[in-house]
Amino acid sequence: MSSLLEPALLKQASLDSLRKLHPRDVARNPVMFVVWAGSLLTTVLVVKDLVAPGPDTTPAWFTVGVTLWLWFTVLFANFAEAVAEGRGKAQAGALRKMRRDTFARRLVDGREEKVSAPDLRKDDLVVCEAGDLIPGDGEVVEGIASVDESAITGESAPVIRESGGDRSSVTGGTKVLSDRIVVRITANPGESFLDRMIGLVEGAARQKTPNEIALHILLVGLTVVFLLACVTLVPLALYSGVRLSGTAVVALLVCLIPTTIGGLLSAIGIAGMDRLLRKNVLAMSGRAVEAAGDVDTLLLDKTGTITLGNRMATELLPLPGVRMEDLAEASQLASLADETPEGRSIVVLVKDTYKMRPRELQAHQATFVAFSAQTRMSGCDLVDPHPRAIRKGAVDAVIRYVESQGATVPPELRETAARIGDAGGTPLAVADGARVLGLIHLKDVVKGGIKERFERFRAMGIRTVMITGDNPRTAGAIAREAGVDDFLAEATPEAKLALIRAEQAKGKLVAMTGDGTNDAPALAQADVGVAMNTGTQAAKEAGNMVDLDSNPTKLLEVVEVGKQLLMTRGTLTTFSIANDVAKYFAILPALFLGVFPEMQPLDIMGLTSPYSAILSAVIFNALLIIALIPLALRGVRYRPLGAAALLRRSLLLYGVGGVLVPFIGIKAIDVVLTAVGLA
Ligand SMILES: Nc1ncnc2c1ncn2[C@@H]1O[C@H](COP(=O)(O)OP(=O)(O)OP(=O)(O)O)[C@@H](O)[C@H]1O
Numbered sequence: 001m002s003s004l005l006e007p008a009l010l011k012q013a014s015l016d017s018l019r020k021l022h023p024r025d026v027a028r029n030p031v032m033f034v035v036w037a038g039s040l041l042t043t044v045l046v047v048k049d050l051v052a053p054g055p056d057t058t059p060a061w062f063t064v065g066v067t068l069w070l071w072f073t074v075l076f077a078n079f080a081e082a083v084a085e086g087r088g089k090a091q092a093g094a095l096r097k098m099r100r101d102t103f104a105r106r107l108v109d110g111r112e113e114k115v116s117a118p119d120l121r122k123d124d125l126v127v128c129e130a131g132d133l134i135p136g137d138g139e140v141v142e143g144i145a146s147v148d149e150s151a152i153t154g155e156s157a158p159v160i161r162e163s164g165g166d167r168s169s170v171t172g173g174t175k176v177l178s179d180r181i182v183v184r185i186t187a188n189p190g191e192s193f194l195d196r197m198i199g200l201v202e203g204a205a206r207q208k209t210p211n212e213i214a215l216h217i218l219l220v221g222l223t224v225v226f227l228l229a230c231v232t233l234v235p236l237a238l239y240s241g242v243r244l245s246g247t248a249v250v251a252l253l254v255c256l257i258p259t260t261i262g263g264l265l266s267a268i269g270i271a272g273m274d275r276l277l278r279k280n281v282l283a284m285s286g287r288a289v290e291a292a293g294d295v296d297t298l299l300l301d302k303t304g305t306i307t308l309g310n311r312m313a314t315e316l317l318p319l320p321g322v323r324m325e326d327l328a329e330a331s332q333l334a335s336l337a338d339e340t341p342e343g344r345s346i347v348v349l350v351k352d353t354y355k356m357r358p359r360e361l362q363a364h365q366a367t368f369v370a371f372s373a374q375t376r377m378s379g380c381d382l383v384d385p386h387p388r389a390i391r392k393g394a395v396d397a398v399i400r401y402v403e404s405q406g407a408t409v410p411p412e413l414r415e416t417a418a419r420i421g422d423a424g425g426t427p428l429a430v431a432d433g434a435r436v437l438g439l440i441h442l443k444d445v446v447k448g449g450i451k452e453r454f455e456r457f458r459a460m461g462i463r464t465v466m467i468t469g470d471n472p473r474t475a476g477a478i479a480r481e482a483g484v485d486d487f488l489a490e491a492t493p494e495a496k497l498a499l500i501r502a503e504q505a506k507g508k509l510v511a512m513t514g515d516g517t518n519d520a521p522a523l524a525q526a527d528v529g530v531a532m533n534t535g536t537q538a539a540k541e542a543g544n545m546v547d548l549d550s551n552p553t554k555l556l557e558v559v560e561v562g563k564q565l566l567m568t569r570g571t572l573t574t575f576s577i578a579n580d581v582a583k584y585f586a587i588l589p590a591l592f593l594g595v596f597p598e599m600q601p602l603d604i605m606g607l608t609s610p611y612s613a614i615l616s617a618v619i620f621n622a623l624l625i626i627a628l629i630p631l632a633l634r635g636v637r638y639r640p641l642g643a644a645a646l647l648r649r650s651l652l653l654y655g656v657g658g659v660l661v662p663f664i665g666i667k668a669i670d671v672v673l674t675a676v677g678l679a
Pocket residue numbers: 301302303304338340342343371372373376377378392393394395426427428467468469470471516518
């Protein structure tokens with residue numbers, strides 16, 4: 001928070017609060033618009049009194065004082081918003097600098113040409129080698145490289161980006177450290193991740209959330225009620241002989257309408273997004289941040305989210321009666337054209353461990369059958385020397401494939417597969433035609449420190465469910481190791497989607513974290529969809545948040561920020577409304593005391609004069625906004641208590657406090673005004 005008080009930021013915010021006096025800006029906030037219009041009116045009245053003094057006996061210190069402090073009220077609210085936006089703007093400036101003009105090596109018909117990065121269009125192919133800045137967002141279509149993404153994530157350790165699989169997306173502005181990749185550009189100029197990030201931190205893309213809209217309606221309602229109350233005061237005052245100037249009526253109105261929460265509302269929302277950004281989470285909408293505060297269920301995919309995601313082949317396990325060479329050859333043929341990390345690791349294993357050199361696929365007139373999340377198999381069809389269909393894939397998928405050809409599988413297959421699964425590995429079955437040859441053991445590692453974090457989800461009352469395309473044995477082993485509450489195995493993208501819909505139908509708010517293209521529909525359907533930055537472009541576009549650290553338990557922090565945002569807004573609303581009601585009872589006796597001495601018992605505050613009472617209230621009202629800016633930006637302290645207990649606590653603290661504080665504050669200002677001889 002210290003950086004919030006940087007002189008440069010505060011100076012910029014002061015200038016911005018003047019700029020925000022423009023009617024176009026003020027009109028977005030109905031409560032502040034009323035104050036703005038009131039200030040304009042009292043200014044006119046002051047000028048009128050100067051030009052043509054009437055028989056009116058209202059003292060000038062009162063009309064001028066009220067007018068000045070009404071303007072301050074608007075400025076302070078503008079200042080709150082400007083300070084909240086300030087940090088984002090500074091960050092956007094830094095990001096813009098990063099988007100300096102780079103050159104791209106575009107591939108056209110296999111030849112390279114040098115073009116400037118902004119000239120790149122979707123689907124262009126570019127080459128990047130060690131030392132090159134990646135010229136735009138895209139997907140690696142060829143090769144593997146280590147990339148420095150610190151410019152975007154702030155994390156200095158290089159990351160691996162490779163074609164196929166779920167780690168293929170690259171971000172413009174990041175730097176290739178080693179090797180050579182070919183990237184297919186996926187974003188037109190102006191639509192890149194960096195552009196979106198700049199838009200977000202500048203607040204350009206910020207829209208009011210449903211909760212904010214509901215609160216706005218309440219605030220507008222209260223404003224209208226108090227407007228009517230103040231208007232009816234005028235005939236009442238006339239009738240009872242109280243002199244009530246236009247300035248006094250406006251001042252009274254501003255004191256009564258909910259200016260505190262009205263002035264701080266947008267700052268609270270911006271600060272919430274900003275807090276998330278500092279945790280390296282990009283929230284595409286405030287709505288998602290709010291939803292995160294109420295999440296009941298968290299779904300996570302396994303590979304790449306709970307585990308590191310580079311599943312590697314470690315062993316070939318032939319069935320009884322099958323020669324190792326035959327299994328190795330079939331595994332290799334089924335993987336030569338498979339660009340997924342799994343596929344490539346199989347080719348490497350066969351070459352290194354079983355000393356078998358890769359074959360020329362063309363020589364066999366082979367057609368490659370690519371992996372899909374639906375079939376959960378991949379392989380190739382050969383014509384030469386005789387037609388063969390070689391497949392590898394999830395064990396149940398391969399069994400179904402073999403049985404559909406009328407063959408049966410030996411029981412050893414399921415036994416060995418179960419053993420691999422129980423060790424947390426993924427078994428891939430390999431079949432040559434209708435004959436199953438054996439298994440490939442793919443190994444993956446659970447990310448560190450995850451178990452303790454999942455325990456914290458449990459303490460918060462959030463249920464964690466792992467969903468994976470993998471088999472139940474592997475899923476169960478990984479689920480136990482990671483400490484999730486439940487798991488769903490052999491899930492197709494449709495099954496993931498159906499699970500989310502079922503939870504939502506039960507009235508639950510669902511968060512989902514994932515990284516793969518097959519997670520994209522689920523990420524889009526979830527109320528909070530957090531995509532890993534390491535994930536595919538499709539996943540990042542489907543979700544409403546991106547975690548730059550690719551940490552599946554980052555949702556803990558997101559939930560805390562969401563809860564804090566909701567609590568801050570709730571408590572400041574309670575405080576603001578309690579305050580305004582109290583002010584009503586603080587000022588009214590002072591106003592009418594002269595005419596109705598019967599009100600004496602109500603006048604507990606003993607303010608010097610009706611004029612000083614009103615001016616004190618206006619000053620107090622304005623200062624309150626300034627005083628509460630730090631709380632609005634920092635947020636109220638988050639405590640892992642139940643919702644009911646939290647509500648009781650905050651209602652007590654901020655409701656009762658809200659009633660008491662104005663009496664003390666207004667009295668103190670009245671004493672000061674009297675002491676300096678104004679009142
Ligand atoms: N390249 C491949 N060729 C053949 N089969 C594969 C290949 N990659 C994965 N499989 C099999 O398909 C299954 C489903 O893979 P998919 O990518 O849909 O889900 P997953 O990555 O295991 O799970 P998650 O949804 O947690 O990422 C895997 O468990 C594995 O058995």
